[in-house]
Amino acid sequence: MAGLKDLSKRKDPLTGGHRACSGCGFPQIVRMVCMASQDPVVVVSATGCLEVTTTIFPYSAWTTPFVHNAFENAAATLSGIEAAYNALSRKGKVSKKINFVAFGGDGGTYDIGFQSLSGAMERGHNLLYVCYDNNAYMNTGVQRSGATPRGANTTTEPAGKVKQGKTRFRKDLTEIMVAHRLPYVAQASVGYWADLIRKAEKAFATPGPKFMNVLQPCRLGWAYPPAETFAMGRLAADTCFWPLYEVENGKYKITLKPREKKPAVEFFKAQERFRHLFKPNNAGLLEELQKEIDQRWEELLAKEAKA
Amino acid sequence: MVTLAKTGNEVMAEAMRQIDPDVVAAYPITPATEVVMIFAQFVADGLVGTEYIPVESEHSAMSACVGAATTGARVMTGTSSQGLALMYEILPIASALRLPIIMCEVNRALSGPINIHCDHSDTMGCRDFGWLQIFSENSQEAYDNVLQAVRIAEDPRVQLPTMVTTDGFIISHCMEKVEVLEDKVVKDYVGEKRSPYSVLDVDKPVTIGALDLTDYYFEHKMPVVQAMKDARQVILEVGEDFGKRFGRPYRFFEKYKLDDAEFAIVALGSTCGTARVAIDELREKGIKAGMLKLRVFRPFPAEEIAEALSKVPNIAILDRSDSFNAQGGPVFTEVRSAMYNLKAKIINYVYGLGGRDINVAQIKEVFNQLGQADKMPLVNYLGVRE
Numbered sequence: 001m002a003g004l005k006d007l008s009k010r011k012d013p014l015t016g017g018h019r020a021c022s023g024c025g026f027p028q029i030v031r032m033v034c035m036a037s038q039d040p041v042v043v044v045s046a047t048g049c050l051e052v053t054t055t056i057f058p059y060s061a062w063t064t065p066f067v068h069n070a071f072e073n074a075a076a077t078l079s080g081i082e083a084a085y086n087a088l089s090r091k092g093k094v095s096k097k098i099n100f101v102a103f104g105g106d107g108g109t110y111d112i113g114f115q116s117l118s119g120a121m122e123r124g125h126n127l128l129y130v131c132y133d134n135n136a137y138m139n140t141g142v143q144r145s146g147a148t149p150r151g152a153n154t155t156t157e158p159a160g161k162v163k164q165g166k167t168r169f170r171k172d173l174t175e176i177m178v179a180h181r182l183p184y185v186a187q188a189s190v191g192y193w194a195d196l197i198r199k200a201e202k203a204f205a206t207p208g209p210k211f212m213n214v215l216q217p218c219r220l221g222w223a224y225p226p227a228e229t230f231a232m233g234r235l236a237a238d239t240c241f242w243p244l245y246e247v248e249n250g251k252y253k254i255t256l257k258p259r260e261k262k263p264a265v266e267f268f269k270a271q272e273r274f275r276h277l278f279k280p281n282n283a284g285l286l287e288e289l290q291k292e293i294d295q296r297w298e299e300l301l302a303k304e305a306k307a
Numbered sequence: 308m309v310t311l312a313k314t315g316n317e318v319m320a321e322a323m324r325q326i327d328p329d330v331v332a333a334y335p336i337t338p339a340t341e342v343v344m345i346f347a348q349f350v351a352d353g354l355v356g357t358e359y360i361p362v363e364s365e366h367s368a369m370s371a372c373v374g375a376a377t378t379g380a381r382v383m384t385g386t387s388s389q390g391l392a393l394m395y396e397i398l399p400i401a402s403a404l405r406l407p408i409i410m411c412e413v414n415r416a417l418s419g420p421i422n423i424h425c426d427h428s429d430t431m432g433c434r435d436f437g438w439l440q441i442f443s444e445n446s447q448e449a450y451d452n453v454l455q456a457v458r459i460a461e462d463p464r465v466q467l468p469t470m471v472t473t474d475g476f477i478i479s480h481c482m483e484k485v486e487v488l489e490d491k492v493v494k495d496y497v498g499e500k501r502s503p504y505s506v507l508d509v510d511k512p513v514t515i516g517a518l519d520l521t522d523y524y525f526e527h528k529m530p531v532v533q534a535m536k537d538a539r540q541v542i543l544e545v546g547e548d549f550g551k552r553f554g555r556p557y558r559f560f561e562k563y564k565l566d567d568a569e570f571a572i573v574a575l576g577s578t579c580g581t582a583r584v585a586i587d588e589l590r591e592k593g594i595k596a597g598m599l600k601l602r603v604f605r606p607f608p609a610e611e612i613a614e615a616l617s618k619v620p621n622i623a624i625l626d627r628s629d630s631f632n633a634q635g636g637p638v639f640t641e642v643r644s645a646m647y648n649l650k651a652k653i654i655n656y657v658y659g660l661g662g663r664d665i666n667v668a669q670i671k672e673v674f675n676q677l678g679q680a681d682k683m684p685l686v687n688y689l690g691v692r693e
Contacts (some may be wrong), residue, residue, distance in 0.1 A: 066513075069397065075367075079362075
């Protein structure tokens with residue numbers, strides 16, 4: 001992995017002064033991913049927090065070429081750019097090596113952009129798609145998504161007198177991408193920055209379609225103090241709520257195995273969105289959540305052991 | 308120039324092969340599927356240098372076209388009906404970003420009920436999305452229009468996406484005699500694509516698709532307004548130049564026996580071929596029938612239409628789609644608005660929805676009814692069972 005000294009000399013894709021919330025996790029993701037590339041990058045972003053906070057006309061925080069098209073089509077849009085790059089390269093109209101990266105939130109990736117992502121990955125374009133998964137539609141005010149964890153309070157599946165937030169477990173998009181048999185799939189978290197950068201480096205070094213699912217704690221939607229973002233990202237991994245792993249040509253490798261798996265309640269209790277789970281009559285639900293996390297972790301360990 | 312027997316789909320694919328765009332992103336849909344199939348074979352046989360993206364939906368087709376076009380590449384696609392409707396969200400983004408993407412669009416009725424045959428509801432559904440829209444009467448026009456579309460769309464005064472349409476099955480699957488230019492002639496005619504910027508120019512990074520709020524959005528729509536106005540002159544120049552080069556000049560519309568007409572129809576697309584026969588037969592009987600065949604619907608040549616129809620007292624507007632607005636089809640409302648200061652009696656016939664055939668006798672009946680236009684309802688439905 002490139003050392004901090006090297007990284008500090010790389011081009012920062014974002015200028016200061018963008019309008020992401022204080023303590024927001026995605027500027028870290030964007031910076032770490034783009035700075036992991038030794039070659040220039042062309043960035044596409046889905047509609048969402050990232051696009052909205054970095055490109056309010058007449059300002060742009062981007063120092064790289066940047067394209068935003070619509071909400072659900074970042075992967076398709078980038079696939080068009082990558083295809084044009086191939087055509088223009090053949091004609092000698094471009095010569096530089098360029099890496100292509102798309103960023104989308106979980107709404108634009110798990111839900112409305114799912115088809116576009118799946119299509120682009122199946123077609124095998126040479127690009128990296130990075131989902132900054134903050135577990136809900138944060139840009140429009142914390143609406144539930146396919147990535148929202150069971151029990152989380154959102155504005156479209158809120159906790160109330162008879163309901164306890166989201167009723168379904170989250171969609172496992174990383175595994176769905178693995179099922180596309182991509183050369184490289186990884187799950188990372190902003191809290192573990194070296195792990196994240198190393199994975200992005202690996203992705204850029206791998207030809208073909210790559211996918212990274214990066215957990216992005218959202219201080220607004222998860223409701224915790226803004227200084228806690230990295231701690232929250234680490235807690236997600238340390239509790240195995242969000243395991244850190246990579247799958248290289250089908251081979252699983254868990255990149256963080258907590259020496260002592262922390263109980264999930266530590267992650268839940270740190271965030272307002274789970275507050276209702278700590279009512280006495282929700283003890284059973286908390287147990288179920290822990291059980292699900294344990295089961296998914298065990299499955300992952302088994303997949304790694306098999307490799 | 309060689310004369311070939313080709314269907315509308317074949318000839319559109321042939322034009323695409325000769326244009327040899329940098330990127331084609333497309334998804335199959337009846338009746339435009341052949342355009343994609345034939346072009347895919349050209350790619351498979353190494354006859355084009357195009358990067359072909361066989362996307363998983365029309366939404367992704369247009370999304371990939373937009374992405375590709377931001378590099379300055381020449382980009383084309385083809386679709387129809389539901390496919391075009393699935394692209395609707397991205398069409399105004401393409402025009403707002405001033406990306407001169409070329410689309411071969413085969414007119415087909417929108418669901419529902421589901422139907423695969425011709426009407427113009429799909430194309431008319433996106434008439435206000437900032438795309439130029441050029442209709443074709445037959446395969447020859449489809450071919451000529453696709454070639455001209457590249458010159459028109461990429462002109463620095465325009466820089467707007469452009470769709471060239473044929474009528475589903477009636478043109479798309481009908482084999483006709485078509486004069487096709489030599490490959491080299493087309494290559495020279497369309498020339499090299501030029502672009503003011505490219506997102507692949509990493510040394511001059513640009514941000515495309517920024518968030519535009521109340522303080523700038525309106526101003527950023529005005530260049531599209533202006534480009535659509537300026538496209539009028541470019542369409543005329545390109546059409547005239549095409550005539551000089553290849554013997555087939557084009558304008559916004561064609562006047563068929565219109566100058567002395569007492570009764571005229573306005574129509575688009577393949578129906579105009581049928582109408583010519585009806586008009587000829589009526590003329591033989593001494594009835595002064597004529598037609599304005601509208602080729603360019605966007606930009607809408609309002610002044611020129613009003614001028615061309617200024618001496619015609621009785622006019623029927625034929626619409627192959629309805630606006631479901633309780634006051635007639637889209638061609639009718641626009642032509643009637645263009646004729647506001649004139650005294651002509653103008654009525655509307657909505658016809659041919661879902662591919663319902665229109666024949667010579669029906670068009671003659673329209674002319675017959677125009678003889679008593681005052682007694683006719685404003686909006687009539689032609690060829691529909693009660």
